[in-house]
Amino acid sequence: MSPRGTLYVANAQQLGALNEFASLPDVAAGTRQLEASAAHALSPCLRGDYVAAALYEPDACDLDVHALHQGYLRRLRDRGGKVVNNAGVTALRRRDGAWIITTDAGTFSARTIINAAGAWVDEIAVLAGAAPIGIQPLRRTAFMVDAPTNSDADRWPMTIDIDEQFYFKPDAGRLLLSPADETPSTPCDAWPEDMDIAIAVDRIEQATTLSITHVQQKWAGLRSFVEDRSPVVGYDPKVEDFFWIAALGGYGIQTAPAVGRLAALLLRHQPVADDMLELGLDISSIAPQRFAS
Numbered sequence: 092m093s094p095r096g097t098l099y100v101a102n103a104q105q106l107g108a109l110n111e112f113a114s115l116p117d118v119a120a121g122t123r124q125l126e127a128s129a130a131h132a133l134s135p136c137l138r139g140d141y142v143a144a145a146l147y148e149p150d151a152c153d154l155d156v157h158a159l160h161q162g163y164l165r166r167l168r169d170r171g172g173k174v175v176n177n178a179g180v181t182a183l184r185r186r187d188g189a190w191i192i193t194t195d196a197g198t199f200s201a202r203t204i205i206n207a208a209g210a211w212v213d214e215i216a217v218l219a220g221a222a223p224i225g226i227q228p229l230r231r232t233a234f235m236v237d238a239p240t241n242s243d244a245d246r247w248p249m250t251i252d253i254d255e256q257f258y259f260k261p262d263a264g265r266l267l268l269s270p271a272d273e274t275p276s277t278p279c280d281a282w283p284e285d286m287d288i289a290i291a292v293d294r295i296e297q298a299t300t301l302s303i304t305h306v307q308q309k310w311a312g313l314r315s316f317v318e319d320r321s322p323v324v325g326y327d328p329k330v331e332d333f334f335w336i337a338a339l340g341g342y343g344i345q346t347a348p349a350v351g352r353l354a355a356l357l358l359r360h361q362p363v364a365d366d367m368l369e370l371g372l373d374i375s376s377i378a379p380q381r382f383a384s
């Protein structure tokens with residue numbers, strides 16, 4: 092991780108939303124309120140007449156997602172694990188207390204299945220005879236533009252509209268922009284829509300002095316939620332040896348170390364660690380049991 096900081100900005104119509112967010116106990120503990128001039132000093136591309144107030148979270152960090160991913164892969168291989176790609180699961184059945192898993196790359200057997208199929212978790216559940224949890228994939232778009240010349244843009248915080256209408260942040264010498272869209276989608280290889288990029292450009296140009304003429308790279312992905320927008324982690328209440336790690340929404344990367352550690356404990360029927368309980372984790376709020384009718 093490397094220090095970045097996050098600046099939540101509000102215009103005059105959004106002060107209520109900013110105050111409401113700022114008063115949440117865990118937000119209040121990690122943030123401080125800023126006047127418009129102080130917000131402008133941190134993120135100088137903001138228009139002076141746009142920002143009415145802001146909230147700054149100094150301890151927010153950039154995460155090296157590639158390094159994190161490679162680290163997990165390395166540790167898996169070090170422990171004798173094997174990654175099998177292009178192995179779409181097409182059937183699941185139980186035989187003699189074990190799962191038989193039919194895939195495009197052959198047949199596997201396992202005592203326990205961990206359903207971590209992202210937007211596709213309900214499809215896997217149906218194959219296993221488990222009840223779907225109502226996963227809803229939501230498309231989110233992001234794209235890169237040049238940072239303004241002669242600026243210190245690499246030092247700007249991540250800047251987020253308090254109603255999540257847009258965000259931007261420095262990324263390897265350029266700026267990453269998003270309209271923070273949440274468009275319902277079926278499970279698929281998501282693709283960025285020109286309209287979502289145009290919306291982001293419009294919103295960000297209204298809030299900042301950035302003039303966006305050239306989009307260099309664009310992509311979209313799915314963030315998958317259940318109705319209460321909390322993760323789903325734990326054994327299925329009805330189907331034996333079927334474990335869910337699902338609905339990680341927009342935070343599956345930054346929560347991966349904690350969710351992974353929690354899942355490892357629950358999979359082995361061990362108690363939740365004290366430090367997690369002290370942080371306020373209520374296991375029933377993420378249990379798959381909450382969907383059982």
Ligand SMILES: Cc1cc2nc3c(=O)[nH]c(=O)nc-3n(C[C@H](O)[C@H](O)[C@H](O)COP(=O)(O)OP(=O)(O)OC[C@H]3O[C@@H](n4cnc5c(N)ncnc54)[C@H](O)[C@@H]3O)c2cc1C
Nearest residue numbers: 178179180208209211231312313339340341342343344345
């Ligand atoms: C634009 C954007 C910005 C984001 N920003 C952040 C952020 O700042 N911080 C953060 O923490 N998170 C962020 N996220 C969210 C994060 O990417 C997700 O929470 C995370 O990827 C979810 O991980 P997952 O393993 O549950 O699902 P996925 O990453 O979707 O993985 C599921 C896997 O299951 C496989 N699969 C599906 N069906 C089958 C099948 N039948 N057989 C075999 N394999 C199958 C898929 O191919 C896929 O590889 C962002 C997402 C997007 C799109």
